[in-house]
Amino acid sequence: MKTVVTDVLVIGGGLAGLRMAIAARSRGHEAIVLSLVPPKRSHSAAAQGGMQAALANVTRGMGDNEDVHFEDTVRGSDWGADQIVARMFVNTAPKAARELAAWGTPWSRVRGGEREVIINEERVTLAERVDAHGLIAQRDFGGTKKWRTCYVSDGTGHAMLFTVSAHAISLGIDVHERCEALALIHDGERCYGAVVRNLITGELTAYLSRATALATGGAGRLYRVTTNAVICEGMGHALALETGVAALGNMEAIQFHPTGIFPAGILVTEGCRGDGGLLRDVDGHRFMPDYEPEKKELASRDVVSRRMEEHIRAGHGVSSRFGPHLWLDITLLGRRHIEHNLREVKEICESFLGIDPAEQWIPVRPAQHYTMGGVRTRPTGESPWLRGLFAAGEAACWDLHGFNRLGGNSVAETVVAGMIVGEYIADFCDKAENRVPLPVTLGEEFVKREAARLEALLGHSGKENAFHLCAEMQEIMTHHVGIFRQADALQAGIGRLQRLLQRSRDIGLTSKTWGANADLVAAYRLRRMLKLAITIAHGACQRTESRGAHFREDFPRRNDQDWLKRTLAFWPDDDAVLPRLDYEALDVKQMELPPGWRGYGAKNYVEHPDTPARQAEVEAIRTQMSDSDRFAVQHALMPYADKLPSACEGKNERLEEPLEE
Amino acid sequence: MNNTTSGSGLPPRHISFDILRYNPQDPATAPRMQTYRIEDADSMTLFIALNEIREHQDPTLQFDFVCRAGICGSCAMMVNGRPQLACRTLTRNLPDVTTLAPLPFFELIGDLSVNTGKWMRGMSERLQTWVHTLEPAPDLRKIEARMNPDLAEQIYELDRCVECGCCVAACGTAQMRQDFVGAVGFGQIARFRLDPRDVRNDEDYYALIGDDTGVFGCMSLLACHDVCPKSLPLQTQIAFLRRKMAVA
Numbered sequence: 001m002k003t004v005v006t007d008v009l010v011i012g013g014g015l016a017g018l019r020m021a022i023a024a025r026s027r028g029h030e031a032i033v034l035s036l037v038p039p040k041r042s043h044s045a046a047a048q049g050g051m052q053a054a055l056a057n058v059t060r061g062m063g064d065n066e067d068v069h070f071e072d073t074v075r076g077s078d079w080g081a082d083q084i085v086a087r088m089f090v091n092t093a094p095k096a097a098r099e100l101a102a103w104g105t106p107w108s109r110v111r112g113g114e115r116e117v118i119i120n121e122e123r124v125t126l127a128e129r130v131d132a133h134g135l136i137a138q139r140d141f142g143g144t145k146k147w148r149t150c151y152v153s154d155g156t157g158h159a160m161l162f163t164v165s166a167h168a169i170s171l172g173i174d175v176h177e178r179c180e181a182l183a184l185i186h187d188g189e190r191c192y193g194a195v196v197r198n199l200i201t202g203e204l205t206a207y208l209s210r211a212t213a214l215a216t217g218g219a220g221r222l223y224r225v226t227t228n229a230v231i232c233e234g235m236g237h238a239l240a241l242e243t244g245v246a247a248l249g250n251m252e253a254i255q256f257h258p259t260g261i262f263p264a265g266i267l268v269t270e271g272c273r274g275d276g277g278l279l280r281d282v283d284g285h286r287f288m289p290d291y292e293p294e295k296k297e298l299a300s301r302d303v304v305s306r307r308m309e310e311h312i313r314a315g316h317g318v319s320s321r322f323g324p325h326l327w328l329d330i331t332l333l334g335r336r337h338i339e340h341n342l343r344e345v346k347e348i349c350e351s352f353l354g355i356d357p358a359e360q361w362i363p364v365r366p367a368q369h370y371t372m373g374g375v376r377t378r379p380t381g382e383s384p385w386l387r388g389l390f391a392a393g394e395a396a397c398w399d400l401h402g403f404n405r406l407g408g409n410s411v412a413e414t415v416v417a418g419m420i421v422g423e424y425i426a427d428f429c430d431k432a433e434n435r436v437p438l439p440v441t442l443g444e445e446f447v448k449r450e451a452a453r454l455e456a457l458l459g460h461s462g463k464e465n466a467f468h469l470c471a472e473m474q475e476i477m478t479h480h481v482g483i484f485r486q487a488d489a490l491q492a493g494i495g496r497l498q499r500l501l502q503r504s505r506d507i508g509l510t511s512k513t514w515g516a517n518a519d520l521v522a523a524y525r526l527r528r529m530l531k532l533a534i535t536i537a538h539g540a541c542q543r544t545e546s547r548g549a550h551f552r553e554d555f556p557r558r559n560d561q562d563w564l565k566r567t568l569a570f571w572p573d574d575d576a577v578l579p580r581l582d583y584e585a586l587d588v589k590q591m592e593l594p595p596g597w598r599g600y601g602a603k604n605y606v607e608h609p610d611t612p613a614r615q616a617e618v619e620a621i622r623t624q625m626s627d628s629d630r631f632a633v634q635h636a637l638m639p640y641a642d643k644l645p646s647a648c649e650g651k652n653e654r655l656e657e658p659l660e661e
Numbered sequence: 662m663n664n665t666t667s668g669s670g671l672p673p674r675h676i677s678f679d680i681l682r683y684n685p686q687d688p689a690t691a692p693r694m695q696t697y698r699i700e701d702a703d704s705m706t707l708f709i710a711l712n713e714i715r716e717h718q719d720p721t722l723q724f725d726f727v728c729r730a731g732i733c734g735s736c737a738m739m740v741n742g743r744p745q746l747a748c749r750t751l752t753r754n755l756p757d758v759t760t761l762a763p764l765p766f767f768e769l770i771g772d773l774s775v776n777t778g779k780w781m782r783g784m785s786e787r788l789q790t791w792v793h794t795l796e797p798a799p800d801l802r803k804i805e806a807r808m809n810p811d812l813a814e815q816i817y818e819l820d821r822c823v824e825c826g827c828c829v830a831a832c833g834t835a836q837m838r839q840d841f842v843g844a845v846g847f848g849q850i851a852r853f854r855l856d857p858r859d860v861r862n863d864e865d866y867y868a869l870i871g872d873d874t875g876v877f878g879c880m881s882l883l884a885c886h887d888v889c890p891k892s893l894p895l896q897t898q899i900a901f902l903r904r905k906m907a908v909a
């Protein structure tokens with residue numbers, strides 16, 4: 001049996017995984033990265049629109065800083081976010097953007113002087129400051145007060161991923177491509193690596209490590225219509241869940257993006273609306289201002305997606321043989337703008353719809369887009385239940401996004417969490433108490449267990465087909481656990497998913513080869529996906545309120561009194577058909593920004609009993625300290641600096657805010 | 662998905678795919694052509710078609726898709742003899758009988774799946790496709806170094822390469838020499854050469870590509886330029902590098 005030993009095993013070669021590996025390597029630890037595909041093909045490459053970082057370089061970003069970014073993020077999350085994590089994040093995001101700039105990302109840059117843009121259907125002339133010329137440019141995105149989204153044309157994720165990957169290659173970091181982690185090796189207390197299957201040869205290997213980090217991305221493929229890549233199947237979530245020890249947080253929080261092209265679900269970026277694009281209905285009417293007079297098309301994604309579905313339900317959709325849709329109109333931006341700043345969008349429209357978006361409207365409908373829930377960790381990225389297990393990026397829930405993530409906050413999170421969690425991983429490896437001998441026998445036992453499971457699958461001549469069961473699951477998730485949710489449909493959905501889980505024990509494979517075998521892969525992943533699907537549906541059913549992207553028609557109000565808490569899900573054992581749920585309360589008394597109205601969406605919510613007192617306290621501190629600078633006020637409200645690793649400490653310079661030495 | 666061609670009353674069209682099958686992992690098999698027939702549908706791409714074949718006819722068929730949106734470059738294959746991204750190929754533009762084969766040149770994993778990732782990593786290590794600086798790590802608290810906005814756009818223009826391998830698969834020189842760096846390699850050198858953050862000069866680049874495995878191996882057939890799914894300006898870049906390297 002083969003065993004590979006390393007200091008740090010990073011499972012996932014997207015932005016989060018590579019950045020963690022770089023951090024560990026730079027601190028002198030050996031890191032191996034595993035990836036299902038060549039790392040540059042990870043789904044991070046698909047991010048088009050941009051990365052949020054409060055640099056305040058453009059005119060419309062002036063006055064932006066960590067405080068504004070923090071508030072946007074917490075409001076966006078509908079107060080589900082961990083505010084300490086949000087603070088750590090907003091303070092590190094500018095550093096991450098600047099680090100990428102130094103490593104070679106070709107960020108689009110500010111052009112000093114006047115330029116024309118489209119804001120709210122009107123041509124507006126913006127004057128960019130001459131002294132900002134050549135700094136990183138920023139565009140508007142939904143749910144933000146300032147133009148904060150740094151971008152590389154509309155290939156931001158691609159450019160970021162190629163930069164980070166190039167940097168990893170320059171450090172000689174090994175990436176084991178086409179390798180899939182099947183199970184975490186652990187003893188119930190500490191994680192020691194993973195059982196890994198080579199997807200070409202089928203060979204199983206025990207990878208033993210001091211620290212193991214999950215950075216496996218999202219789980220969009222649980223749904224039929226999703227913007228996610230085909231490899232976004234939530235396998236990292238499942239790895240943690242199947243330990244029976246580590247918990248997943250807030251799995252019911254699933255984001256739907258307003259503009260998936262219809263019917264394929266391929267994303268066209270929020271940058272389309274950020275740059276001035278409009279949503280129109282069957283009559284060509286721009287309907288968003290009717291619902292959201294303040295933010296219009298640029299309210300947060302959960303709100304826009306719901307309004308779109310609501311408008312379709314009211315009979316204003318465009319009918320087609322695949323069902324109803326709406327239109328995204330970017331023709332008003334002009335050909336030059338589209339061909340320069342929205343080129344991927346143009347390519348997508350041409351290749352998949354056969355239309356020219358400079359002339360024609362784009363058919364769109366909301367599609368599953370982002371998994372806010374993930375492997376629950378502390379602000380250090382470590383699981384509270386399984387020492388040595390870390391997670392970052394979309395697969396993690398250190399809880400930056402709460403119940404709704406803002407556009408541009410995700411790629412920012414991947415690199416920020418990569419930096420922060422990477423440092424904590426290095427600290428972990430440095431500690432003498434963690435330099436214990438790695439348990440070779442335990443690794444072998446786990447490999448044997450996985451081998452036996454695969455052999456059982458291959459040997460069983462059942463009558464079910466994994467592909468067909470998977471399609472059924474996706475259908476159930478889309479219809480029962482989608483944008484609008486309610487008790488009966490959720491209950492029915494859970495029942496159907498549980499029956500699928502039973503049926504999945506009777507899968508018969510056509511192809512019996514041990515090596516590359518799509519049939520086998522579909523079969524073993526399906527069982528894991530079903531556990532996640534049930535976890536999402538069960539969490540959604542139990543949460544009898546609406547918050548962020550989780551919308552209950554039967555409980556349309558946000559209810560802070562009963563539900564200002566994070567869902568934790570544990571999967572008891574392999575025979576279980578339902579996770580055990582537990583809840584972790586958020587402490588209003590510690591919040592820098594006590595719960596309130598988001599500034600868009602519904603205004604009525606049930607207040608938490610602690611909110612008025614905390615609100616008064618916050619206001620008193622602000623009044624008392626009206627002469628102090630914003631850093632001192634922030635510190636008095638909610639100190640967090642001790643949580644940042646030293647590599648990420650320090651204020652961020654801006655044109656308006658020079659650094660005092 | 663509904664699978665009649667829209668409402669014309671004509672019987673639905675069927676397409677046949679002749680696919681080159683071979684699994685090098687299985688010594689008992691030999692390369693062979695296998696034919697699959699499916700019903701065409703509106704806005705069907707090769708991504709949809711191949712998955713339909715795998716899910717309903719033959720789960721052993723191997724191919725690679727990731728983003729299925731033309732962004733990641735995973736799914737390049739030979740479609741009727743031409744390298745292209747399968748996910749962006751609409752079946753309505755294909756003839757009734759279409760041949761699919763894996764990209765030549767790259768290590769074959771099985772059927773339509775090839776190991777471009779491994780080759781690209783090797784290319785990247787060999788050409789050192791990362792920004793080389795002499796500076797110590799930058800102070801991340803400080804405002805970033807400025808860059809001319811036009812230059813940033815030009816760099817991105819070359820940075821758009823998705824390493825799909827189409828250019829190498831179409832390349833006459835690569836047919837003859839395994840160690841040729843290909844248009845993808847030249848594109849990346851051109852990208853870093855343009856980047857003021859990279860301190861390397863033309864002599865440094867000459868050391869990397871100034872021989873027959875590099876620019877002087879290129880026979881200027883420029884099929885690479887025609888097949889690039891991202892429409893990178895490979896022709897101009899290669900010509901430019903050759904001139905520069907000739908004087909370096």
Ligand SMILES: Cc1cc2nc3c(=O)[nH]c(=O)nc-3n(C[C@H](O)[C@H](O)[C@H](O)COP(=O)(O)OP(=O)(O)OC[C@H]3O[C@@H](n4cnc5c(N)ncnc54)[C@H](O)[C@@H]3O)c2cc1C
Pocket residue numbers: 011012013014015016017034035036037039042043044045046047048049050051052156157179180181182215216217218227228229231235236267269369370392393394395407408409410411412414
């Ligand atoms: C179409 C689209 C556009 C987007 N645009 C934006 C945007 O403009 N701005 C923004 O902020 N966010 C955007 N997002 C979200 C953002 O791109 C992702 O959330 C983020 O890139 C995820 O990065 P990651 O590193 O966590 O995971 P990924 O990049 O998804 O990487 C996951 C990695 O894990 C590996 N992996 C998975 N399972 C296993 C396993 N079992 N064993 C081994 N390896 C495994 C995969 O091979 C892959 O390398 C977009 C998302 C989509 C779908």
